Amino acid sequence: MSKNTRHGFTFCVCPDGQLIKERIHALLAAQDDTWKVRTFWADEELPDSCWQALTWTSLLGRPTAVVVRKAEHFKAEDWKKLHPILGSFRTGIWPFLCLEKQWERGKPPIPAVLQKQAFWKVAENKGWVWRSAGLDRTAVKKRVEAWAVAQGIDIPEPVRSVLVNALPLDAAALGNELEKLSLLLAERRSMQESDLQVLSFQPDLDIFAFIRALQSRGKEVELWRTLLRNQLGANADMLMPFLALLQREARVLWQLQAGEEDKVFMPGRVKAEKKQMASRLGPQRLSRLWTVILEAESGIKSGEFSQSQAQELVVSRMMQVFGGSGARPTNPQQV
Structure with missing residues (x-):
C-alpha cells in the first residue's frame, strides 16, 4: 500500500491487543515514509494532547499514526467530536481507532452510536475497517509453524499437536510461551516431549x-x-x-x-x-x-x-x- 492509497483513517475491531499492534505495524510498514506512533487509551479520559495529535500536522517531523485504544469506551459526544477530524484527509496524520471488546456469537459488538456516524459508513464502504475475532487454533498452528521455521526447529507431529492446543489464544501470551521454549531449547534444533513441561x-x-x-x-x-x-x-x-x-x-x-x-x-x-x-x-x-x-x-x-x-x-x-x-x-x- 503506497502513500497514495493509504486509509484516511482505520478502525481495528479485535479483542486481541497484540493482533491490533501487528495489523497497524503491517499497514505502516507498507508506506513509503517512516511513521512514528502515538498511543492513547480511551478507557481513561483522553488528554488534550490526543485531540491535538489528531488535528495538528508537523511540517518538519515524521508523519504520525495516532492510535486510540479501547475506543469502545467513547461517549456519544466523543464520536461526534471526531466528525471534523475524520472528515478531512491529513497526509501527516493517520488515525487508528481500536474497538477491543470480546466478540459475541461470532460478531463484533459495534456501538450503536458509532454505526450511525457518517465516517463509520465511509470506512466500511472504503474497506477501512479491519475485523478479527482473535486467534483460533488454526491461527496458532500457523504461528507455531512460522516460529519453528524461523528458529530452524523440528517439532515431531505428536508434540506439535499437543503444543498447538496447549498454547494460549492471546497473541502476546502465545509469544511469551514460544520465547520460553526458545530459551529452553537454546542450541538444540529438535523439540522433545519433555520440553512441553515449560508451558504455563x-x-x-x-x-x-x-x-x-x-x-x-x-x-x-x-x-x-x-x-x-x-x-x-x-x-x-x-x-x-x-x-x-x-x-x-x-x-x-x-x-x-x-x-x-x-x-x-x-x-x-x-x-x-x-x-x-x-x-x-x-x-x-x-x-x-x-x-x-x-x-x-x-x-x-x-x-x-x-x-x-x-x-x-x-x-x-x-x-x-x-x-x-x-x-x-x-x-x-x-x-
Missing part, C-alpha cells in the same frame, strides 16, 4: 483436543497427561480454573448429544466434530465426566484430599472415561 497452564487450553487424543489412544495421550500433571501440579491455584474449563466442555458435549444444538454457538466444523464425539460417548459416559468434576471439587472443599491428589484424580479418571476403560476408578486417596 492456560485458561483457554483446548480441553477438547485432550479428549480427542484420549479417544484416539495415540502417542498424544501420554504427552497430554504429562503436560497436565506438570501444569496443574506446579500451581495448585490452576486446578479450579481447569475444572471450570472441563465443566464448560462437558456442558457443550451434553447439549450436543441431547440434540440441543441451537444452544451451542461455535463454528460449524467444530460443532460437527464435537457432536460426533458426544454421540459416540453417549449420556452414560458423559454423566461420569460430571461425576469426576463434582467429586474433585467437593473433595478439595471438604479437605478430603489435596489439590495435587485432586488433579491426579481428574486426569486419571478422564483417561478412564474417554479412553473407554471399564476399570473401576481408584480411590482418590490412593491415586
